[in-house]
Amino acid sequence: MKASIHLGKIWNIPIGLHTSWFIIFALITFSLGTGYFPVEYPQLNAFSSVTLAVLTSILFFGSVLAHELGHSFVALRNKIPVKSITLFVFGGVAQIEKEPNSAGAEFRIAIAGPIVSLLLAAGFYGLGTYGQDFLMISAPSLYLARINFMLAIFNLIPGFPLDGGRVLRAILWRIMNSFEKATRWASASGQLVAFGFIGVGIFSMFNGDISNGLWLVFIGWFLQSAAASATQQLSIKNKLQGITVADAMSRDCIEVHGLTTLHQLVHDHVLKGGQHCFFIKGFDGEISGMLTLQDITRVPQLKWRYVTAQQMMVPIERTVQIEADTELLEALQMMEAANINEAPVVRHDNPIGLLSKDQVLRYLQLRAKLGL
Secondary structure (H helix, E strand, O other), rough: OOOEEEEEOOOEEEEEOOOHEEEEHHHHHHHHHHHHHHHOOOOHHHHHHHEEEHHHHHHHHHHHHHHHHHHHHHHHOOOOEEEEEEEEEOOEEEEEEOEEEEOOOOHHHHHHHHHHHHHHHHHHHHHHOOOOOOHHHHHHHHHHHHHHHHHHHHHHHOOOOOHHHHHHHHHHHHHHHHHHHHHHHHHHHHHHHHHHHHHHHHHHHOOOOOHHHHHHHHHHHHHHHHHHHHHHHHHHHHHHHOOOOHHHEEEOEEEEEEEEEEHHHHHHHHHHHOOOOEEEEEOOEEEEEEEEEEHHOOOOHHHOOOOOEEEEEEEEEHOEEEEEOOOOOHHHHHHHHOOOOOOEEOOOOOOEEEEHHHHHHHHHHHHHHHHO
């Protein structure tokens, strides 16, 4: 879930908006401004209703952000890095860089979000009750109290990847003493819950409630995809056990002098030799950088005759270097944390190849064809 708009950082965690967020923000604002506030509070004029609708929508997504920050805070306390938080059409997602290393940590991280939502519900309810004589305060506060309470209850449904599904996985993990078995059971429960949403949504559509029914179907589809993805990731993780970077890396990176032009590289090595990566040597004969086909394509073709490999290379000290004997799964996690698709592979500080996500995919496909 890549953010399209970056809002800043909290606790050094990038906060962003996905493009789909604008759709749900507009729908919620329209619904509140033309339906909820005018019906529940007819004494409000049109301008006040629209103003409250915009303010309430912003505070609602602020509540969703607080929910995700609850997860993130506990994750950081358990020394688990959080890569980003993104708000999107179905709410928000905090992307942690690795799975918790214990059932207890999993439970604490999962339950933190709903606890924050319940605390917000209580806070907004108190504010709405205390300020009941001030409609501009009580109206949005009471709505936000209900919506945060519903957000907590919804997330506690025991279907992975909802928070309740992660709580369930933590409990099963503790009982079974197996992360893999717990994940499979939690994923199965998630898919069951997802099909339940889809079934209720289709039933609602047949009974005339098209909009709510369609929304439930979309939620069910999203949950089913996410739950199934958890099982697939677990399967891939099992297949990567015992495989090192040296097994899957590309070895067709050749050494070229830094003064070689991009035109020479493309015509002498890429087109004729099929090479996609190069280690660049300096005047002292030492490797000083790396250049990939992706780096070359950033330069307009008309300039290839005048731009050298040394000018476009990434200095070797600025790359994320991975030791050849590193477990492949660990290497992929390192690349994900650094937000890169490829990295040089070294042995005793000497570059010997390139690891890319595409290469790992091809390697897995080859093993699957061979029945390994």
